[in-house]
Amino acid sequence: MIKQGAAGNRRVPRTTGMKIFSKFIAPSILLCVLSGCETHYATYDIMLTEAVAPRPKNDTNGKQTIYHTDSLGIKKYCFENDFVKIIWSPSAYGVGFTIDNKTDSSVTVLWDDAAYVNEVGSRYHVIHSGIRFINKRDLQSPTVIPKNGTLDDLVFPLDYIYGDMDGGWYEAPLWPDASGSLGKLKSQSRAFFGKSFQVVLPLSVHDVVNEYTFTFFIRSASYK
Numbered sequence: 001m002i003k004q005g006a007a008g009n010r011r012v013p014r015t016t017g018m019k020i021f022s023k024f025i026a027p028s029i030l031l032c033v034l035s036g037c038e039t040h041y042a043t044y045d046i047m048l049t050e051a052v053a054p055r056p057k058n059d060t061n062g063k064q065t066i067y068h069t070d071s072l073g074i075k076k077y078c079f080e081n082d083f084v085k086i087i088w089s090p091s092a093y094g095v096g097f098t099i100d101n102k103t104d105s106s107v108t109v110l111w112d113d114a115a116y117v118n119e120v121g122s123r124y125h126v127i128h129s130g131i132r133f134i135n136k137r138d139l140q141s142p143t144v145i146p147k148n149g150t151l152d153d154l155v156f157p158l159d160y161i162y163g164d165m166d167g168g169w170y171e172a173p174l175w176p177d178a179s180g181s182l183g184k185l186k187s188q189s190r191a192f193f194g195k196s197f198q199v200v201l202p203l204s205v206h207d208v209v210n211e212y213t214f215t216f217f218i219r220s221a222s223y224k
Contacts, residue, residue: 003031047068067080093174114200117199
């Protein structure tokens with residue numbers, strides 16, 4: 001089993017040597033914590049609505065299905081065909097997933113051709129778990145999932161990562177997830193309801209590259 005880092009839920013400044021996707025706290029939220037005010041958080045209800053992959057003449061993805069499962073009260077959406085099973089876990093700081101290779105040969109994830117398409121249709125290159133922020137523009141080696149193996153990973157758009165004058169690194173959330181004002185958080189988050197985003201994930205199976213496009217729909221959010 002290939003095991004890599006999972007998505008974090010809060011922002012924290014990064015130094016150039018640190019890797020991505022740990023839990024972290026936004027500077028504004030940190031200020032709120034220090035001053036004693038309450039911080040409110042949004043948890044989004046996001047569903048996988050579509051999965052599209054080309055079907056070359058010399059290959060087929062076979063029957064494919066989309067369904068959801070409940071794990072510890074958390075609903076997760078799954079995509080499955082003859083080759084892979086992918087369980088998705090989107091959050092504001094990374095679209096996480098677990099890929100099970102169902103074949104008797106390797107499956108390769110081609111990160112440099114992967115992409116995130118946001119709710120207004122802008123397309124971005126992505127980085128995945130284990131890539132240092134300072135190296136975000138470098139070429140990313142493909143990940144090989146061995147036969148009957150599993151990969152836990154996530155993708156996050158490059159242009160949502162930025163640095164400051166002190167050499168720290170930050171991730172801008174994919175959608176609003178925290179605020180000192182519950183009313184403001186509700187207003188900001190509701191602007192994303194009914195919107196869709198996509199993850200483009202090229203997978204090489206049996207030496208044939210299939211560019212999978214997964215479409216997600218933001219239904220609503222709960223607050224605490």
